Amino acid sequence: MRAISGLWRWRRNPLCRTTDLVEAWVALAALLLMLLSAPVTGLLVGGAAQRALQEAVREQHASRQPVTATVVRELDRTSLDIDPETGAAAGLRSRVLADWTAPDGTERRGVVMTALGDPRPGDRFRVWTDRQGRAAARPLDPAAATTHAVLAGFGAALVAAGGVETARRLIVWRMVRRRYARLDQAWNRVGPDWGRTGTGS
Template sequence: MRAISGLWRWRRNPLRRTTDLVEAWVALVAVLLILVVGPVSGALVGGVAQDALQRSVREQRESRHLVTATVVRKLDRSPLDADPEAASGRDVRSRVLADWTAPDGTAHHGTVIASLQKPRPGDHFTIWTDQHGRMVARPLDSATAATHAVLAGFGAALLTAGLVEGGRRLMVWRMVRRRYARWDQAWDRAGPDWGRTGTGS
């Protein structure tokens, strides 16, 4: 990391400027913030995300139900469906007209996507529905929720490190601009005759 390269400026050196020392301190503070605040922010964000996602997992498990549907008849393939030759053998899905009973006891009839290779009338398959029999997506599982929480925490730690490094670079850039401005002023004071023979005599 470039921040560490500024630490050499602490050495005793007659050419060392005050800005060199300030830049070294800024580098040290940036390294400490990245090593301490980055992991802490990642852990906090990951913990909050884990709690929220696991709560969502529990709510989805309570509100979504796996019910058995019965094929009435197979429907023609939709033009929006994937090419059957491009689909993998284990992910075969068919559009069918099916009947199913909701958890509240109501009967339903409609078009669904069945995970059957060659559906025939009377075949059974499972679908996810809400309490009233409306089709819903599969509920989130705990492992996937935990993975998302870890990724959120890792992203927060990286974002914190990026912000700290960006702040350090901005401070160094401003110090360098100020240093160049002072050099320009010094050259202006020296005048156009600086370095010529007989100047100042």
């Protein structure tokens, strides 16, 4: 981390310029901000994500329930089959026409995905349904929700630390440009006479 590299400028040195000392203070301030803001930001974002996701878990578990479905027949696989649980291509999952009984007791039939390797008519498997008995995606698992919240908090902490480091680099870049501008002005004042014999005598 380059924020720490500016700290060496506090050493006693007759060649140390004021801007070197300012850079060292900027580096220290950036380091302290990273150590404080990154964890706090991560905790706040992770906590908010955890509350929202656990609420979604509770709502999904309250509105969906598993029922036993029976395979009527296996359907042809297509390249466009999407697994409703993961949102990815179906892969090892099979697409079947199945019958199940809705929570209100009505009989339902529809196309669903199943993990059965070789589904045959009459095979039974579990399918999630909503309150109306329609096939629905599996509800989010509480442990998976917690993992998502932790990742969100970690990502927010990294973004906060990156923001502080970006601000530090921008400040130092502007200071260096200002330093070079002053050096150019000084060189323009003495440059034309530099190296000439008898200059300044």
